[in-house]
Every structure is written in C-alpha cells, then in structure tokens.
Ligand code: B12
C-alpha cells in the first residue's frame with residue numbers, strides 16, 4: 001500500500017467508524033484493519049504526522065460533520081466515527097507532545113452548571129478535536145470557577161459553553177459574565193438546542209453555532 | 225374493564241392526558257429537584273394534576289414517573305427508592321382515575337447510551353423491570369414507554385414491562401423532521417423501523433410523543449400507518465413548536481388551534497390523542513370535545 005492508498009483507507013475507517021480490526025462495526029468492513037492498525041502502520045511507514053492528521057483524520061471528520069448537519073447520519077454513526085478518530089489520534093499524541101505537529105489552538109468546552117446533557121457537547125468536542133484543535137473537556141455541570149481556573153492555566157484558549165435547558169441558559173449567561181469580568185479579551189462561543197444567535201449576542205458571546213461543523217468554521221475564523 | 229386496544233378495535237377514539245412536567249413546575253417544582261420525589265413528599269399536589277386531566281375528559285392518565293428508573297433517580301441519590309416512588313405514582317393516578325379509566329405508568333429513557341458502552345442491554349432490562357414492577361404494584365393497567373430515541377433501549381423497556389407484568393404495553397418515540405421531510409429519531413430510527421421491532425418485542429400500542437406539534441404528528445401518523453394498518457396508534461403532540469423568549473421556552477399553540485387538527489390526525493390514523501410539552505387540561509378538554517362528536 002502506498003502513502004496515498006493508506007491515508008484514503010484510514011480516512012474511510014474514520015468516516016464509517018471502523019475502530020480496529022476486532023470491531024464488528026460496520027459489518028461491511030468486518031475483519032479488515034481499522035483506524036487503530038492503519039494509523040499505527042502510517043506512523044511506522046514514516047508518513048508525516050501532519051499529513052496523517054490533515055489528509056486522513058480531518059478530512060474524514062469533515063465529511064462526518066457535514067453528513068450529520070444534513071441529517072444523512074445520526075448520533076450513533078457520529079459517535080462511532082469519533083471513536084475511530086480517537087483510536088487513530090492516540091498514535092499521533094507523541095508528535096503533538098514533541099511539538100512536531102502544531103494544533104490550531106486550544107478549545108475548552110463544558111456543559112454549564114446545573115445541566116447534565118452532554119451528548120451534543122461531546123460531539124462538538126470530538127469534531128473540533130478531529131479538526132486539529134487541542135480540546136480540554138471539563139464535562140457537565142461546570143461552574144464559573146472551574147472554567148476560570150482552566151482559562152488561567154490556558155490563557156490563549158477559546159472557551160465553549162453548552163446548555164440544553166432554558167433554566168441553564170440563565171446559568172450560561174451568568175458564567176459568561178463572570179468569565180468576561182475576569183478575562184475581558186477571552187473569546188467565548190456558545191451552543192445547545194435552545195441557544196440562539198440572538199441569545200449569544202445578548203450575553204456578549206463571540207459567536208454561536210447550531211452544529212459541530214459550524215463550531216469548527218467559527219473557531220478557525222477566530223484564529224485566522 | 226376492556227383493554228385500551230380492545231376499545232380501539234371496537235372503533236373508539238380515545239383521549240389521554242397532557243403535560244406533567246410544566247404543570248409540576250407551576251406548582252413549585254424547582255430546577256434540580258426530582259419530580260418523582262413529589263409522589264411521597266406532596267402526593268396531594270400530584271393528585272391535583274391527575275385529577276385535572278380526568279376532569280378535562282381524559283379516558284386515560286399517566287403517572288408522575290417519567291424519570292423513575294434507578295439510573296435517573298441516582299442523579300438525586302434516590303436510586304434505592306425505585307419501587308416506592310413508582311408505586312406511589314401509580315396509586316395517586318389510580319385514585320384520580322377510579323376503576324373505570326385507564327392508568328398508564330410512564331417510563332422514560334435512562335439517559336445512558338448502549339452504543340457507547342455506557343451500559344449493557346441486561347442492565348437496562350433490569351432497571352426497567354424494577355420500575356415496571358413498582359408501577360404494577362401501585363395499580364396501573366398499562367405502561368407507556370415514551371420519548372424513546374434508541375431502538376434497543378426501547379426494546380429493553382417493552383420486553384421488561386411485557387414479561388414481568390400483566391399490563392398492556394405502549395411505546396412511543398420522539399421523531400425529528402429531516403431536510404427531505406422524512407422523520408427519524410435523534411438516533412436514526414424511522415417510524416417504520418419502530419413499528420417492526422416494537423410489535424415483535426410485545427407492544428400492543430405504538431406512537432409518537434414530544435418534539436413536534438400536531439402538524440408534524442399528522443405526517444408521522446401517516447408514516448406509521450403505511451407500515452401497519454391496524455396497530456392502535458397514540459399521539460402526544462406538543463402545543464406547537466417551541467419559541468424561546470427571554471430565557472424561557474414557550475409552547476404557544478392554543479387549545480382551539482390544537483383541537484383544530486384533531487380531525488386530520490384521526491384521519492391520518494391516530495386512535496388515541498393527548499398532549500406533551502406545553503399542553504394543559506384546557507387543551508385536552510377542547511380536543512375531547514371534538515372527539516366526543518366522532519364517537
Ligand atoms: C438525551 C436527553 C436527556 C438525557 C441526557 C443524557 C446525556 N448524557 O446528555 C437525560 C435523560 C439525562 C435528560 C435529562 C433531563 N432533560 Co433532557 N433531553 C434529552 C434530549 C432527548 C436530547 C438531547 C440531545 O442529546 N440531543 C442531541 C444533541 C446532538 O443535540 P444538542 O445537545 O442540541 O447539541 C447539538 C447542538 O446544539 C450543538 N451544540 C451543543 N452544545 C454546543 C456548544 C457549543 C459551544 C456549540 C458551538 C454548539 C453546541 O452541537 C450539537 C451537535 O449538533 C432532549 C430533547 C431533544 N430532542 O432535544 C431533551 C431535553 C433537552 N431535556 C429536557 C428536560 C426538561 C430534561 C430534564 C429536566 C427532565 C427531567 N425532568 O428529569 C432533565 C435535566 C437533567 C439536567 N439537570 O440536565 C427538555 C428541555 C426543555 C427546556 N428547553 O428547558 C428537552 C428539550 C426535552 C423536552 N422537550 O422536554 N435529557
């Protein structure tokens with residue numbers, strides 16, 4: 001297999017959620033090498049880690065994000081694709097650490113205090129990571145204090161807040177205000193089913209997106 | 225008393241109840257408070273909700289037990305009270321319904337995802353079984369598994385209810401409309417797939433709840449009917465699409481507007497009509513009046 005074939009194959013594994021050889025899903029790829037084996041092979045063959053990232057993983061997650069936005073695929077397919085991406089990404093971690101592969105930036109994301117919904121937040125985290133960002137996921141029910149501590153440790157990061165309840169939209173507003181009071185220059189993006197563009201403006205956020213692919217576009221534009 | 229399915233086979237159109245969650249909030253339920261805890265703390269308030277739907281003309285009412293699995297109750301440290309809280313929920317609704325109206329024990333999703341390996345099918349089955357046993361002990365004659373989006377989780381709930389109680393089992397899922405006008409749950413289940421799998425699992429009545437107003441529900445009912453011409457069909461629509469305003473979600477369709485869709489919804493194949501988010505006893509009353517003229 002040459003470099004191009006290998007990267008195409010790896011991209012397919014991520015797009016369709018073939019995590020590793022043993023994984024039974026998707027049935028059409030049963031018994032074949034998955035994202036795990038192929039990423040390992042790519043590194044061993046000496047393919048540049050940035051090429052593996054850009055020409056396989058990011059390419060695939062881009063397609064996955066688009067299909068999800070168009071409702072051609074649903075939450076399970078998206079989650080399984082993200083799982084495959086993570087399996088491949090594990091082989092690239094040493095190169096991120098050494099600084100050989102540069103991330104586009106750091107993204108801190110969490111579901112705001114009082115809110116336990118994390119499916120949408122997780123999808124955003126996965127797609128943003130797949131798009132070449134370092135993601136710090138603070139989980140659910142995250143307080144302003146916890147966000148602020150993390151920003152202190154990562155002062156150049158962009159922050160993402162997720163809320164799924166009307167009651168916690170108010171919590172989002174409070175947290176945004178507290179963060180901005182302490183870090184006036186921070187870039188803050190918001191999302192979640194009940195959140196709207198108008199609401200994001202009202203609370204002084206930098207931007208809003210209704211889906212993960214839009215979040216990537218937005219983030220990329222903020223560092224461009 | 226005949227079963228709900230028997231009444232429908234005999235040609236009846238039936239009315240069920242409206243929203244519970246928003247009603248509880250109006251009566252003082254706080255964000256972060258467990259709705260099911262009220263079955264023991266404030267049974268009188270819960271009874272008032274049940275009674276108001278019976279008074280509005282419901283032929284059947286649900287129970288305050290949507291989040292009554294050990295998985296959901298564990299968010300409030302109440303996982304050891306599954307049986308008591310569900311039994312109490314059933315007793316309250318039975319008190320309002322009396323012996324001649326139906327009580328549907330409500331079972332909602334656990335919030336755990338099988339695809340991600342959060343839980344096993346067996347763990348889900350056991351949790352639903354525990355809840356169903358509590359509801360049955362409190363006197364429900366049917367169980368409604370609702371707001372489901374994942375087929376396997378729905379199957380675990382239907383099988384657990386069917387195999388461990390004598391209740392009639394109802395299953396409804398929440399569908400979203402795609403850009404091409406077709407319907408799928410957030411996990412990708414179409415109405416046709418729901419029908420095939422849930423009939424096999426033992427559901428006697430199927431349908432859709434939440435996520436849509438009456439207009440979309442007409443499309444969903446028609447899609448279900450294309451797959452199965454005879455299965456009794458229950459529809460619980462929201463009072464229109466949500467409108468977000470000043471940090472509040474509002475469902476603004478009026479009782480008159482909702483009642484105006486009832487004829488079209490029954491023509492599309494619905495046999496039982498009630499409401500979900502934003503519906504009130506008044507919505508139920510107006511819809512019941514339209515149905516009264518049909519029967
Ligand atoms: C699954 C679910 C749950 C699960 C959550 C499991 C989990 N691990 O997340 C459980 C069962 C635990 C749950 C609990 C509750 N829920 Co709930 N839940 C849902 C449901 C069905 C789906 C939410 C979801 O995951 N959608 C799919 C994801 C992919 O979409 P998403 O979250 O919107 O995210 C997308 C975008 O918004 C965006 N996005 C999200 N975050 C961010 C962040 C940024 C920065 C950006 C840019 C973009 C972005 O990208 C995502 C991908 O496209 C919705 C109904 C619905 N259909 O929306 C109700 C819903 C959100 N829940 C609701 C309620 C009321 C509750 C409870 C209060 C119920 C109760 N009485 O127990 C509790 C609250 C618990 C709490 N304190 O948080 C209501 C909210 C009403 C309101 N507007 O206030 C809803 C709308 C249902 C309803 N109609 O009543 N729920």
Ligand SMILES: [Zn+2]
Pocket residue numbers: 433434435462500501
């Ligand atoms: Zn609803």
